[in-house]
Structure formats: C-alpha cells, structure tokens
Amino acid sequence: MEHFNKTKAVKLRSHLGKYLVADDDHHKIRQSKNGSTRKAIWLVEHVKGKNHHVRLRNSNGRYLTATDAPFLLGVTGNKVVQGSLEEGWDGKLEWEPITEGFHVRLRSWCGKYLRGNGGTLPWRNSITHDDPYSSVTHDWILWGVEPLEFPEKLLSLPETHFSSEEPGSPTSLSSLSRSTSSDSVFRSGMEFFHRAKVVRLRSHHDKYLQADDDEESVTQDRNGSSRNSKWTVELIPEFDNLLRLKSCYGKYLTASNQPLLLGVTGRKVVQSVPRRLDSSVEWEPVREGAQVKLKTRYGNFLRANGGLPPWRNSVTHDIPHRTATQDWILWDVDVLEIHVVSPAPPPIPHSDSLDFDSSTPSAVSIKSTTFSRQESTDSYVGSPPKSEGRTIYYHVAEDNGDVDDENVQGYSLAFKGNGVEQLTRKFEEETGLEGIIVCTRSPLNGKLYPLRLQLPPNNVTMQVVLVLPSSKGQSSPCQMFFFLSIVLVLLPNFMNFTVFSEVK
Template identity: 50%
Template sequence: MEFFNTAKAVRLKSHLDKFLVADEDQRSVRQGRNGSSNKVYWTVELVEGSYHLIRLKNSHGGYLSASDEPFLLGMTGKRVLQALPNPGVKRCHSMEWEPIKEGYKVKLRTRGGTYLRANGATPPWRNTITHDLPYRTATQDWVLWDVDLVDLSVLQHLQSYPSSSYNCSSLPYDQSLNSNISLSHHHHELASESLGLSRVAHRPSYASERQSGMEFFYKAKAVRLESHLGKYLVGDDDEESVRQSRSGASLNARWTVEFVEGKDNVIRLKSCHGLYLTAAEEPFLLGMTGKKVVQTLPTNKTHAPSIEWEPIKEGFRVKLRTAEGKYLRANGATPPWRNSVTHDLPNRTATQDWVLWGVDVVDIVVSSDASDSPASCLSPPSSFNSVLDDTGTPPTRRPHIKTWVIQPK
C-alpha cells in the first residue's frame, strides 16, 4: 500500500514497458506504449473500512474490474474490464485490488486470489490484460507492475462520478452515460500540459531514457543492489569475481558509494574488500556480446572510466550505465549464465528488465549540511583517490570493513 497511500493518480507499467490503458470503447483494458495518453492515468481511491484495498478509476469514470468472463475458452485467464457503479449493489469486490509489494514493484491481487496480469507472446494474447495465477516460472514477472505517481488534481473536476459511495456492476458501460463522462480533445491536452507530459516529451529519445537516478544515492553511504531475480550483487571473497546471490545479509552484498569530484552524474561502488565494481573489456563468453564485470583496484587515471557508473532512473529502479553506453546486467537462464553479472545492451524484449536494479540504502550519510547536492555527500578520500597521484604507485590493498546491520526483509 505504500505506493498508493499518498497517490492521487498513477500509471501502471508492465514487464513489457507498456502502460495499462482504458480503451475508448469504455469496456476493454489493454497495454499500450503511449505514456502521455490520458487513457493511462488511473485515479486511486482507498476502500473505506479496508485500508489494504484500492480501486482504480480511469478518465472515463469507470473502474478496473476483474470479471468472471474467460478470456479464451479452455484457458485459466479471465478478462479485466472497465465497469461502472451500479446503485443496486452495496459494494463490488471485483473492483477492489490488494497491492502486494514485490521489491520495487507491486502485484495487484483480486478477492479471488488471482493477479492483474500483462500478457505477452503472440496474438490473441499480445497486449492483453487478464487476471490469473502465474503457474509457470516464465510468467512470474507478468503480474509485476511499476507504479508511476502522477498528480491529476487538475483533472479531478472532469470526473463525473463521485467517490463518496461505491457500488458496482461487472457489466459493460451504459452507453447512454457517455455524454456525461467523456473528455474532450481540449481536456486531453490540458491534462498532458498540467503533468508536463506532452506527446513530444514521450517520444523515444536518448535524453528521455537518461533520466538521472542520482537521487537514489545522494544520501547513501552504502547500498545493496537487487536484480530482477530478487538476488543481490555481491563481490566474491576471491577479490575478483562479481555475481548474484540471495544472501542480502552478507557483507559481500554491501557496496560503498563514492561520488566523483567534478562529475555530478556518476558514482563508484566499492566492495567490502576495498575494490571497485569494474566494467572489464574481457568477454564473458567467446562469441557473445556481454563482457565481464569484476572487482579491481585501478592503477592509473586511464582506468578511471571503467569504474564509473551513471545511474539512470527507470520508475522505482535504476540502470547503471558504463562510459561506453552499456549497462550492468544480471543474467538468468541456465549455467554458465545463471547468477552471472555482465555489462551489455538489452537488445531483446525479454531481457529489458535484466539491467534494472533495486537500490536498498543500508548506511546513510549523516551531515549537518541540508544540501542534497552530490558535493555535500562526497566520501572522504579513499584508497582510489590516493591511487591517482603523481607517483602512479598503488597503495596496499586493505579490506575496508565497518560494522553494519541490515534488517531482513
């Protein structure tokens, strides 16, 4: 519920980087890539007396509803529709959803125990929305949603249906009500302008993809990085290899954050062994594009870019970009890929989430300075800073270990 307690409105993004859309037929619900459309905004309403439940109302005034109608005969998934309030029913459970936190995403569970699911694969499944249980490992991510908070106060006066009482019907909209709840083209433009979300701003571009993620690290002295597999980035005891592990309480999962003087958009991550997370030039496997990520102690300034990572915000997670434009990637699948970490570009749709990381702050910077700028949070001179002196002689490698406690999730 923490994603929705203070939210007036949200956009929900699926594992396919598509948004939950309420179609103009005022019945169907689907996925779409146009994040600036007014059809992707859902007003959040808390259910009176059940503070763990929410309702989601679209721009047409209808509610996201889990129907009992099968999507395809013989299949388990059932349709998710838009539905209108019905004065004949005191309360409609099909319009109530329970948000369940899963890392930096949420699952939306119905009263029947099924989940809001964004389907992939080929037609007729492509871009569809159902509610179902993810029985297969390959579909576990299909019920996970990113939550983008949106301020829709400007549009509240356009909603025709009051939020004081909630009755419902799982039937399609009454078409005679269309004139009372439809939004004009002018209102659509007003919504986009008030949110700073113009259509031009949402065209795919290099600039839009590089929204700074430095806010995750400004006050962080040390962090844990959680992959899409629910595993943590760890620096192994061999003081060289980097991998994924489920042991988030291990000291090896702690990475000290260092800001780079003169660069306000990059960070360095130092393991508990006093070594830096490094994008190496060595291929992980011959013939494959992914390259190794290791722990190193640079010996001169020419090696500096390989240990600098640019955080790029993606919803509630970050991508860590190298100087060459590649991303820190947590690999899945079978050995030798399983639990490995490389830097690469996610060229396939199925691997887009592999470069996204959740950031858990495990130690914060305590400072009397109220400034949130990176300069106010710079770590004290480290072994790396002393490496980059005029002598070119690297210091003795020593573990940089502090006592710390992480409460288990």
C-alpha cells in the first residue's frame, strides 16, 4: 500500500514491460508499450473506511473494474473493464495493493489478481483478473508502480502532445513523470556516465560509495583507491535515462524496502542479485549543477548520511526534508574507465546468392545502427573480461508481421549456449510467447530468415526478430519455413501409410 500512499497518480508497468492503458471507447483495458500517453495515467482514490483499498480512475473519468464475466468461455480469467459508480459496480471498482518485493499485486473483490497476459492472440496484451496456476505465469500478476508528480499538468495536455513526441524528450510524459519537485524542465544526468565503464561516486562528506566485504552492505569510506569503491556502469536498452551499478562482487546497488532504523525515515541500500533485474536496481541520474542525484523509480534519492553512529557512513535512499541534509543526496562522478567505440565492420561483399540457411557468423550477426550505443561496448580499455555468454538484442514482430526495428528500441537477453532450440525455449520463457520462430534480417533485401543449427561464438553480439507462425507480411519466409518443417516431419509417415495401403 505504501506505493499509493504518497502519490496522486501512477503508471502501472506489467512483467512484460508494457503499461496498463484505458482505451477511448470507455470500456476496454489493455497493455501497451507506449507509456507516454494520457491513457496510461491512473489517478489514485483512497476508499473511505477501507485503509488498504484504492480505486484507479483513468483520464476518461472511469475506474479500473473487475467483472465476473469470463474473458473466454471455457478458460480461467475474468474481464477487466472501465466502469463507474453510477453503473452500480460497487466494490468491483476497488483493489487491494499487496506489496511483493518492489512490485505490487492488485487483488480484486473476489480474491483474484490483476494480470497482464502474454502469449498468442487473443491473450496477448489482454488484461484479466485471475489466480496464477503455474510458475511461468506467476510474474504476470506483478506490477511496477511509477508515481507521477504532476498528474494535473499531464492530464491538461492534449493527447496529440504525447503522441507527437518521442519518449524521453524534455516535454514527454516519461520525463515529466520523473521530474524533480520544482517546475523546471527535467534535467538528465546521463551525460556524466557517457561512455563510462567504471566510476567512483564521492559524497558531500568527501567519502566514496563502497561495497563492503560482506557482499551485502553499502557504506561510505575515504579510501577511494580500493576496488570496493569501483562500480561498473550498465546501461538499460529499454530506457535512455536509467542505469545499473554493479559492485566488485558482481552485485547490484539496490534500493531495498527495509528501514535502516525502526521509526525513522530512510531505507537500506544494499548489494544484491535479484532473481529478475527489476526496478529496485535501476537508478535515474538527475543533474544538479556539476553533480548528480541518483533517483529510484519510486522518487527517493541515494543519500550519504552523516552525524553520529549508527547514521555515520551509512547509505540510504530517502527524500531530504531539511535544508541541512539537502546536499547529502549530491554525488560527484569520477570516471575511471571508459568504453572505446568499436571500429566500423568491413563492408559485406556483394554476391548474387547468399545462403541464409548456413550457421556461419556472417549469416546471423548482421548489425544495424539501432543498437550502436550498446555495441560500442564490445571493445574495452585494458584486457577484455572473461566471456560469460552473449547479449542478444531482439524485437517482437506484430500480428501482421511488421517489425519497426529502426525507430523502436528493442529488448536484450543474456544467453549462454550455441543451440537455436535452446535459445527459442529461453525466449519463450522470457516473453511468455509460444511457438515463436527466431529470425534474422537479410542485409540485402531486408526480409526475415529463420536461424538454424548453431549460433556464432559467444563474443558475437546478435540481433534477432521473434515471429509467431500465424504472423503475415514481411515475415513470410519464417512462416514458410514453419510449414515446410511440418511437411518434412509428416512426409515419412504419410509415405509409410501409402505403401501399407497398397500392400493391403
């Protein structure tokens, strides 16, 4: 419930990285990758007499409503729609937030949970309330809560304002929702981490952020030359204003929900390796002159505490309420190592025929400029680190087979292995989609071709497109490959049946 107590409005992000949105038809609720729209804003209303229940009202003035009508006949899951008090929905408009780590579950009037569905149509992007019956779909009822500080300002803007701007621009919903407490334009601090591989963070007390030897605690120390004060920077492909910081023990700087001391503000900052890399390990640099503030996804700031023990040298995330502690959330960034941009790859020789069925690296490691920022990390200053698998960037084709991989930023997946079948299973677990075909794009005609056999070595960064067998359009080569595979499997059985019939 603490996610909704201190905010007037929120955006809800599902396990699939999509936002809960309300369509303009005043009825349908669905998921969308576009969180920079008024449709993704939900105003929080607390229910009188029920301290642990809220109503979520959209820009149409209607509420998130859990009905008792089945989404599809014969299967579990009931519809979630837009309702109103005048229509007599009563308690079906109310939801009980239940904290689970850094996410929440929203329990409906009948004890079921708001669920963002994945998989194939008609499940894809749908919203139901249901109980998760398998471990694969357990995370589908978990929601990330992104508070909005100026909901009235955002709702007063016309919808064309949101749709005409790129997410992350200074006046888009994404940046306004993460703005500071002043009305000034959002100021990104990502430039302090431009091309940075390893950094040190120096606090207002002239001490360095340090990962303790117990591999769990985070404190301050004046010794900035030790390896404990070095933090590796990881950029997040899905966002252009968020990053992760990894300690020398391979654990992430994490904003926990545990209080440092009972009865006082400020929650612990620790080292951890969560089962999934969620918002607890994501930090947003906000520029403040020549320094930065590191903001959590829930509006708190990384704070270096002073004073007497046990406050002295401790590190928490909090919002400073006094003038004397305002500077405790300011950090100087010392860049110790940088990434070196890789040289441009040699041009691909022109050939009248190109075999996309082979498993050679040239057939599957085609790179576009979409991920040039991430791929610039392929070359490092000093000796390269030990290979622990590969990073695979991917897009998911739409239902009609279209893939906007030039304008839309994709996702990334860490994968160890060389088999296409193993990679396909990994993608199915990651996305919740079933029966996908992993494809790569031809540099000559732009068409998609399925991957086969083995993948290139682990040091080769890959870009692929996930296509469903039912997709149409430019993904037709993948669809053709799927049906040919079925024919090749069934053909021997068909021939044996024919011979048997003739003998008989």
